Amino acid sequence: xxxGLVEQGFEARGxxxxxxxxxxxxxxxxxxxxxxxxxxxxSNRLTHLQALxxxxxxxxxxxxxxxxxxxxxxSIGKDSSVLLHLARKxxxxxxxxxxxxxxxxxxxxxxMIAFRDRMAxxxxxxxxxxxxxxxxxxxxxPFDHGSSRYTDIMKTAALRQALTAGAYDAAIGGAxxxxxxxxxxxxxxxxxxxxxAWDPKNQRxxxxxxxxxxxxxxxxxxxxxxxxxxxxxxxxxxYSEGIPIVPLYFAKKRPIVERFGTLIMVxxxxxxxxxxxxxxxELVRFRTLGCYPLTGAMRSSAASLxxxxxxxxxxxxxxxxGRLIDSDSVxxxxxxxxEGYF
Amino acid sequence: xxxxxxxxxxxxxxxxxxxxxxxLLRFLTCGSVDDGKSTLIGRLLYDSQLIxxxxxxxxxxxxxxxxxxxxGIDFSLLVDGLSAEREQGxxxxxxxxxxxxxxRKFIVADTPGHEQYTRNMAxxxxxxxxxxxxxxxxxxxxxxxRRHSFILSLIGVKHVVLVVxxxxxxxxxxxxxDRIVAEYRAFAEPLGFKTLAAVPVSALxxxxxxxxxxxxxxxxxxxxxxxxxxxxxxxxxxxxRFRFPVQWVxxxxxxxxxxxGTVAGGSVSVGDxxxxxxxxxxxxxxxxxxMTGDLDRAVAGQAVTLVLDREVDISRGDVLSxxxxxxxxxxxxxxxxxxxxxxxxxxxxxxxxKVGSQVIPATITDLKFKTNVNTLEQTAATKIxxxxxxxVTIATDKPIVFxxxxxxxxxxxFILVDRLTNATLGAGTIEFGLRRAxxxxxxxxxxxxxxxxxxxGQEPRIVWFTGLSGSGKSSIANLIExxxxxxxxxxYILDGDNVRHGLNKDLGFTEAARIENIRRVAEVAKLMxxxxxxxLVSFISPxxxxxxxAREIAGDVDFVEVYVDTPIEVCEARDPKGLYKRARAGEIKxxxxxxxxxxxxxxxxxxxxxxxxxxxxLAEQLYDWLTH
Numbered sequence: 001x002x003x004g005l006v007e008q009g010f011e012a013r014g015x016x017x018x019x020x021x022x023x024x025x026x027x028x029x030x031x032x033x034x035x036x037x038x039x040x041x042x043s044n045r046l047t048h049l050q051a052l053x054x055x056x057x058x059x060x061x062x063x064x065x066x067x068x069x070x071x072x073x074x075s076i077g078k079d080s081s082v083l084l085h086l087a088r089k090x091x092x093x094x095x096x097x098x099x100x101x102x103x104x105x106x107x108x109x110x111x112m113i114a115f116r117d118r119m120a121x122x123x124x125x126x127x128x129x130x131x132x133x134x135x136x137x138x139x140x141x142p143f144d145h146g147s148s149r150y151t152d153i154m155k156t157a158a159l160r161q162a163l164t165a166g167a168y169d170a171a172i173g174g175a176x177x178x179x180x181x182x183x184x185x186x187x188x189x190x191x192x193x194x195x196x197a198w199d200p201k202n203q204r205x206x207x208x209x210x211x212x213x214x215x216x217x218x219x220x221x222x223x224x225x226x227x228x229x230x231x232x233x234x235x236x237x238x239y240s241e242g243i244p245i246v247p248l249y250f251a252k253k254r255p256i257v258e259r260f261g262t263l264i265m266v267x268x269x270x271x272x273x274x275x276x277x278x279x280x281x282e283l284v285r286f287r288t289l290g291c292y293p294l295t296g297a298m299r300s301s302a303a304s305l306x307x308x309x310x311x312x313x314x315x316x317x318x319x320x321x322g323r324l325i326d327s328d329s330v331x332x333x334x335x336x337x338x339e340g341y342f
Numbered sequence: 343x344x345x346x347x348x349x350x351x352x353x354x355x356x357x358x359x360x361x362x363x364x365x366l367l368r369f370l371t372c373g374s375v376d377d378g379k380s381t382l383i384g385r386l387l388y389d390s391q392l393i394x395x396x397x398x399x400x401x402x403x404x405x406x407x408x409x410x411x412x413x414g415i416d417f418s419l420l421v422d423g424l425s426a427e428r429e430q431g432x433x434x435x436x437x438x439x440x441x442x443x444x445x446r447k448f449i450v451a452d453t454p455g456h457e458q459y460t461r462n463m464a465x466x467x468x469x470x471x472x473x474x475x476x477x478x479x480x481x482x483x484x485x486x487x488r489r490h491s492f493i494l495s496l497i498g499v500k501h502v503v504l505v506v507x508x509x510x511x512x513x514x515x516x517x518x519x520d521r522i523v524a525e526y527r528a529f530a531e532p533l534g535f536k537t538l539a540a541v542p543v544s545a546l547x548x549x550x551x552x553x554x555x556x557x558x559x560x561x562x563x564x565x566x567x568x569x570x571x572x573x574x575x576x577x578x579x580x581x582x583r584f585r586f587p588v589q590w591v592x593x594x595x596x597x598x599x600x601x602x603g604t605v606a607g608g609s610v611s612v613g614d615x616x617x618x619x620x621x622x623x624x625x626x627x628x629x630x631x632x633m634t635g636d637l638d639r640a641v642a643g644q645a646v647t648l649v650l651d652r653e654v655d656i657s658r659g660d661v662l663s664x665x666x667x668x669x670x671x672x673x674x675x676x677x678x679x680x681x682x683x684x685x686x687x688x689x690x691x692x693x694x695x696k697v698g699s700q701v702i703p704a705t706i707t708d709l710k711f712k713t714n715v716n717t718l719e720q721t722a723a724t725k726i727x728x729x730x731x732x733x734v735t736i737a738t739d740k741p742i743v744f745x746x747x748x749x750x751x752x753x754x755x756f757i758l759v760d761r762l763t764n765a766t767l768g769a770g771t772i773e774f775g776l777r778r779a780x781x782x783x784x785x786x787x788x789x790x791x792x793x794x795x796x797x798x799g800q801e802p803r804i805v806w807f808t809g810l811s812g813s814g815k816s817s818i819a820n821l822i823e824x825x826x827x828x829x830x831x832x833x834y835i836l837d838g839d840n841v842r843h844g845l846n847k848d849l850g851f852t853e854a855a856r857i858e859n860i861r862r863v864a865e866v867a868k869l870m871x872x873x874x875x876x877x878l879v880s881f882i883s884p885x886x887x888x889x890x891x892a893r894e895i896a897g898d899v900d901f902v903e904v905y906v907d908t909p910i911e912v913c914e915a916r917d918p919k920g921l922y923k924r925a926r927a928g929e930i931k932x933x934x935x936x937x938x939x940x941x942x943x944x945x946x947x948x949x950x951x952x953x954x955x956x957x958x959x960l961a962e963q964l965y966d967w968l969t970h
Contacts, residue, residue, distance in 0.1 A: 044580035044609070044641045048366035048447040057645035058604045061590045065658050065699065090602070090645070092633035094594035177438045184437045203435070204766040205461055205682050207468040208755045209604075210696050214764035228449055230440045236361045306354040309361075 056225040060090040066213035070170035074100035079174035099126035105154040107291035132158035194218035255279035262296040370451040370466040372490035373476025382545035384417025460729040461682035467497035471575040495533035504540040516560040579642035584608030586662040587698035600647040606752035609641040619661040619743040625650040659700040670775040679770040687726040690857040697756035708735035747771035794874030802871040809906030812913035821961035833876040864892035884940040908952025
């Protein structure tokens with residue numbers, strides 16, 4: 001039962017129900033999970049997840065009410081899944097009033113793309129995908145051009161293109177302040193100049209929940225409703241709300257090659273292998289998801305949410321370590337953000 | 343002992359339940375770098391085992407050239423986020439940190455201690471339930487301790503923990519601790535904190551952080567972390583009066599009309615009577631909608647969608663309340679303001695004010711006094727500079743719904759935004775409303791503007807000339823007045839120089855004085871227009887903000903902005919009064935076009951090109967424009 005659940009990455013309509021025995025089971029028709037559901041309230045005090053949920057919903061509504069053309073970044077990862085869930089809650093019974101934008105580098109895991117399309121169909125949101133046409137034409141890839149140039153062209157530049165083309169005045173992202181030191185200081189409503197750049201020295205003071213959403217022509221806002229969530233909050237919320245996530249988060253035997261200590265999944269035959277490299281099956285899962293050649297897997301047998309959370313609590317490595325983008329130098333994320341990286 | 347969470351090895355359900363049922367405490371830390379503030383937070387993260395292997399490795403590497411504690415780690419590196427700050431060795435912004443114990447999740451706002459960062463501290467305090475006020479045991483209560491405590495009381499933080507840090511450096515001396523605590527208690531007495539605890543700690547060495555330290559046997563209170571885990575701060579926003587600012591009207595189809603927002607105070611149940619605060623229209627709550635099912639009741643902090651039993655005109659910015667417990671509805675109130683911009687605040691200048699989801703033009707009408715954040719002394723002032731705190735009267739263009747900040751922070755805290763750059767310039771807390779807008783009426787007379795205008799056979803209006811000195815404003819105004827008078831119309835010229843000899847002779851040339859100058863002239867122009875006259879105002883009026891102020895004061899009087907666009911070279915060559923020459927010689931300061939800017943009008947109704955036309959031709963053009 002549990003295994004089936006894992007492989008499908010949760011059925012959207014199913015709910016998690018806790019049985020007295022302490023096991024977790026899927027139910028196919030329960031509308032919500034009363035046992036652990038976040039919205040229900042027994043006292044006048046909100047739990048920390050209820051408080052975080054309400055704060056995020058308020059932020060999302062503020063975006064919808066304040067901007068002409070807003071868009072939500074959809075990376076397909078667990079944070080995006082939570083963001084999507086919160087957006088559905090924020091506007092229910094209305095549909096999400098803005099489109100979701102996915103920057104497709106063409107190197108995402110195939111399972112991510114399948115999951116993305118399934119979510120769009122099930123929840124009926126508007127999905128916009130964009131790939132940098134110049135990068136596509138020049139066949140920019142992480143193998144021949146290096147991770148830094150590849151990221152610049154296929155992610156940062158692609159994002160700028162898509163935001164400019166859509167003339168979006170607000171882009172919602174799933175970044176959390178606990179991810180990285182420079183993010184710890186970024187505002188929830190983070191102002192961007194006409195070239196999408198962030199000026200950390202010149203941020204608008206942000207008091208209470210009175211957000212200054214005003215812009216001059218050409219300027220835009222990046223909005224981070226998950227600013228105050230931690231990785232553990234994300235996982236416990238996914239668990240208690242039964243939010244569908246990409247199955248890659250769960251341990252499974254996958255074809256792996258090991259390079260410089262990083263486990264890379266050979267997701268398709270575009271991956272150039274060295275002469276002595278032979279992909280071998282390993283029981284692995286992913287802590288974060290991105291482009292498969294740049295995303296390290298971890299050896300793990302955690303095949304359910306409780307196991308993942310349990311493993312995470314015991315682990316001694318921070319989440320972004322699996323991403324090759326941050327390790328260049330201290331402050332590298334801050335530099336990327338000033339250049340327009342999300 | 344560690345404050346990390348129990349590992350979920352035995353009963354995963356129990357453990358996950360514990361995770362989902364935790365409460366949340368938001369607190370901020372105040373104190374300077376020297377007090378060891380960043381070290382204290384770093385220590386909390388370290389002890390809660392939130393410093394992971396890869397972070398620890400990079401931390402030890404970075405600590406090499408720094409002053410470190412017993413563990414060979416400079417804990418402050420964990421929290422000083424931006425590269426500029428790392429280089430300068432100070433914290434310049436608000437950073438948010440997160441840690442958890444078995445009982446609580448904590449969000450820490452780490453704010454800088456220096457006086458020039460008062461605004462950042464106010465920002466950090468605005469979302470905090472509790473504050474740690476750090477004191478270096480060797481130094482005792484300092485000026486900055488007083489400043490921080492004053493800002494806490496200004497923003498309404500109700501719970502304070504006095505952290506007497508570096509107690510190891512005074513040999514764990516009880517007398518030192520007692521003396522500091524006594525002095526602080528005496529000082530903080532009038533600030534109105536609900537709880538005030540004091541703990542002797544050494545953040546660097548870990549004394550009284552997680553557990554009572556054997557090195558302070560004389561201290562009988564709880565260690566810092568257990569105290570933070572236990573303190574009850576949910577001060578009962580749920581016990582406040584019901585407030586529901588409508589954020590977004592939820593209308594998926596013709597059959598559903600809901601009002602989405604966050605309960606900002608009190609609670610609401612299905613069947614409750616509610617009142618729209620501005621229109622005072624009543625309704626009954628029919629449903630409380632969420633995606634996971636309707637609720638019977640929603641309390642402060644919950645984001646829900648309310649459906650009412652009848653069609654009531656409600657839009658974003660409206661506030662729902664309980665009948666008999668309505669918020670204030672007025673266009674004037676007294677408030678305390680913290681200024682956050684390099685550009686000072688001036689009475690008379692127009693800003694955008696945002697409170698809840700209401701956004702409206704507003705003006706500081708009276709600057710009562712500034713409060714020195716260090717001494718709490720009150721002084722008279724004509725402007726508010728960066729990081730200063732002042733008590734002011736604010737008038738909004740239309741009535742708004744609000745509460746005194748002490749009654750409800752969500753409906754009583756506001757920001758002021760620059761109308762041109764859209765920067766957040768300041769923040770304020772409303773003290774009380776000054777008059778009820780519904781009682782506010784102008785004295786009305788039987789003979790009104792229309793009657794007087796009809797008697798004169800003309801349409802009253804204000805023609806506002808703006809342009810550099812020597813651009814030809816007065817010449818054109820003069821020609822227009824002559825022509826109108828010749829036609830039997832009634833006109834009058836208000837000239838910048840002339841007005842300064844009389845009505846405005848008490849005003850100098852500072853920015854505050856220039857704004858007041860414009861305000862008075864605009865008010866006089868409006869009175870004259872009201873008397874039925876065509877008013878020709880000839881004023882350099884170099885700033886867009888002031889021209890907009892004049893236009894706003896004119897209200898429903900027809901306002902024509904005429905920009906006499908003559909290049910500075912031409913004006914300087916003409917120099918009819920010899921002013922440019924004196925300005926170039928340095929005899930006149932702040933002279934428009936020389937050492938003070940002229941902001942090109944964006945909203946002028948007509949632009950007259952003074953470079954290649956004589957005043958006679960320009961007057962002709964303008965006359966045609968005005969009469970057709």
